Amino acid sequence: MKTLFVVGLGPGTPDCLTPQGRAALESAQVLCGYTTYLELIQGDFPGKEILTTPMTRELERCRMALESSAAGKTTAMVCSGDAGVYGMAGPILELAGEYPEVDIQVIPGITAATAGAAVLGAPLMHDFAVISLSDLLTPWETIEKRLDLAAQADLILCLYNPTSRRRKDHLRRACEIVLRHQGPQTVCGWVRCIGREGQESRVLTLEELKDEELDMFTTVFIGSSATENLGGRMVTPRGYQNKV
Amino acid sequence: MKTLFVVGLGPGTPDCLTPQGRAALESAQVLCGYTTYLELIQGDFPGKEILTTPMTRELERCRMALESSAAGKTTAMVCSGDAGVYGMAGPILELAGEYPEVDIQVIPGITAATAGAAVLGAPLMHDFAVISLSDLLTPWETIEKRLDLAAQADLILCLYNPTSRRRKDHLRRACEIVLRHQGPQTVCGWVRCIGREGQESRVLTLEELKDEELDMFTTVFIGSSATENLGGRMVTPRGYQNKV
Numbered sequence: 001m002k003t004l005f006v007v008g009l010g011p012g013t014p015d016c017l018t019p020q021g022r023a024a025l026e027s028a029q030v031l032c033g034y035t036t037y038l039e040l041i042q043g044d045f046p047g048k049e050i051l052t053t054p055m056t057r058e059l060e061r062c063r064m065a066l067e068s069s070a071a072g073k074t075t076a077m078v079c080s081g082d083a084g085v086y087g088m089a090g091p092i093l094e095l096a097g098e099y100p101e102v103d104i105q106v107i108p109g110i111t112a113a114t115a116g117a118a119v120l121g122a123p124l125m126h127d128f129a130v131i132s133l134s135d136l137l138t139p140w141e142t143i144e145k146r147l148d149l150a151a152q153a154d155l156i157l158c159l160y161n162p163t164s165r166r167r168k169d170h171l172r173r174a175c176e177i178v179l180r181h182q183g184p185q186t187v188c189g190w191v192r193c194i195g196r197e198g199q200e201s202r203v204l205t206l207e208e209l210k211d212e213e214l215d216m217f218t219t220v221f222i223g224s225s226a227t228e229n230l231g232g233r234m235v236t237p238r239g240y241q242n243k244v
Numbered sequence: 245m246k247t248l249f250v251v252g253l254g255p256g257t258p259d260c261l262t263p264q265g266r267a268a269l270e271s272a273q274v275l276c277g278y279t280t281y282l283e284l285i286q287g288d289f290p291g292k293e294i295l296t297t298p299m300t301r302e303l304e305r306c307r308m309a310l311e312s313s314a315a316g317k318t319t320a321m322v323c324s325g326d327a328g329v330y331g332m333a334g335p336i337l338e339l340a341g342e343y344p345e346v347d348i349q350v351i352p353g354i355t356a357a358t359a360g361a362a363v364l365g366a367p368l369m370h371d372f373a374v375i376s377l378s379d380l381l382t383p384w385e386t387i388e389k390r391l392d393l394a395a396q397a398d399l400i401l402c403l404y405n406p407t408s409r410r411r412k413d414h415l416r417r418a419c420e421i422v423l424r425h426q427g428p429q430t431v432c433g434w435v436r437c438i439g440r441e442g443q444e445s446r447v448l449t450l451e452e453l454k455d456e457e458l459d460m461f462t463t464v465f466i467g468s469s470a471t472e473n474l475g476g477r478m479v480t481p482r483g484y485q486n487k488v
C-alpha cells in the first residue's frame with residue numbers, strides 16, 4: 001500500500017511532536033509542507049526529499065504530496081498544530097478520491113487552542129468555540145454571525161488568525177460583537193509564538209483586547225461570563241467548587 | 245521551587261504522549277490521577293509514588309497533588325486527553341492561591357476532539373464548538389441553549405460525554421435541537437476508545453445518530469451544512485476548491 005501521512009507537528013518545537021508523529025516522519029522518504037514548518041523540523045529528519053510551495057498554494061501542495069505517494073514514495077505532509085484544524089488534512093481528503101491507491105493516515109497534533117490555553121492557565125475548561133477571523137475563504141458576514149451566536153451562547157472563544165496584513169481591524173470588530181453579550185471586564189488572553197522562541201502572552205480584559213495590536217502568529221482567547229483572572233492566570237471554573 | 249506538573253496524556257497510548265509530557269512524568273517523584281489513567285501509563289514510569297482517588301473526588305485529588313508538591317516532592321497530575329479541556333488544570337489553578345510556593349506547569353496533550361477527528365477524516369477543518377453533554381456540573385438548560393445557538397451558527401459540533409448511566413437520552417435530545425437548524429442528512433460521526441484497544445468509529449447521518457446507543461467512552465461529531473461524507477470519511481471542506 002502507498003502511504004501518505006498527514007502530520008500535525010504541534011506548536012513547533014520537537015518536544016511537542018508525539019512519538020506517533022515522529023515515527024511517521026522517520027518512515028517517510030519525502031517531506032512536504034510550507035517552508036516555515038519544514039524548517040522547524042528538518043534538522044531532526046535529515047536525508048529526506050523535500051517538496052514545498054509558497055503559503056497560498058494549498059491545493060497544489062496537497063496534490064504534490066498525493067502524486068509523490070502515488071509514485072510509490074512514502075510521503076508525509078506536515079502542518080503546524082493539528083492537521084485537521086484549519087490544516088491540510090481536509091484538502092488532501094477532498095482530493096483523495098482521485099488517488100484510490102494511496103492510504104491516507106491523519107496523525108493528530110497539539111493545536112494552538114490547547115497549547116495556548118496551557119500557557120495562559122486553563123481558559124478552555126468549559127464549552128468553547130474555535131473560530132478563525134480570516135475572511136480569505138469565509139465571508140466576513142458568516143464570521144460575524146458565528147461570533148455573535150457563540151458569544152450569546154456564553155461559550156469561551158478561541159480565535160485563530162486574529163489579524164492579517166490586508167485587514168487590520170478584524171480583532172476589534174470581533175471584540176465589538178462579543179461586547180453585545182459580554183461585559184467589558186470579561187477576562188481575555190493572547191499567546192504569541194506558542195512554544196517557540198520569543199513566546200509572549202498577556203491576560204487582559206475584553207475592553208483592553210479590543211485595542212490590542214496583535215500579529216498573525218497570535219492565538220486569542222475571550223472568556224465566558226464564568227472566566228476569571230486568578231493571579232494573572234486565565235481560568236474558567238467548571239463548577240467543582242459548587243458541587244462540594 | 246516546588247513543581248506541580250499537570251499533564252495531558254492524549255488519547256491513551258504512550259505513542260500519543262509528547263516528549264514534553266514524558267519528561268515531566270519522568271522528573272516527577274509522585275504521580276497523581278484517576279486510577280484508569282494511571283493504569284494506562286504506570287508501566288512506563290515504574291518506581292513512582294502513586295496518589296489516587298475515585299472518579300468523582302476531583303477537588304480532593306487536586307488538593308492531594310498540591311499538598312504533595314508543597315511537601316517538596318515534584319508531583320505530576322495526569323489527565324486523559326488535554327488537562328485544560330474538562331480536565332484537572334482548572335480546579336488545580338482554582339486552588340493554587342492557597343499554595344503560593346508551588347509552581348504549576350500545565351503541559352498540553354491531544355484532546356479527543358482532534359484525536360477523534362483524525363480517525364474520522366477531517367471534520368473540524370472549519371469553525372467548531374466543543375460542548376459537553378454532562379449535566380453533572382452544568383444545568384441542562386444551559387447545554388440546550390448552547391447546542392441551539394451553535395447549530396444556528398452552523399458550527400461543526402464536537403460533543404464530549406454524550407451519555408451517562410443516569411441520563412440515557414442526552415444525545416437524542418441534542419440531535420433534536422440540532423435538527424431545528426440542520427437537515428436530517430447532515431454528516432455526523434462518532435469514535436469510541438480513541439487510539440486504544442477496541443477503537444471503533446462510524447460515519448452516519450444526523451437522523452441515524454439520533455437513535456445510536458453510545459457509551460461514555462465515545463466522542464461525537466455533528467457536521468456543519470458544509471460537511472461531506474467522502475468515501476466513508478467525514479470531511480468539512482474549508483473552501484480551497486472555490487478559491488481556485
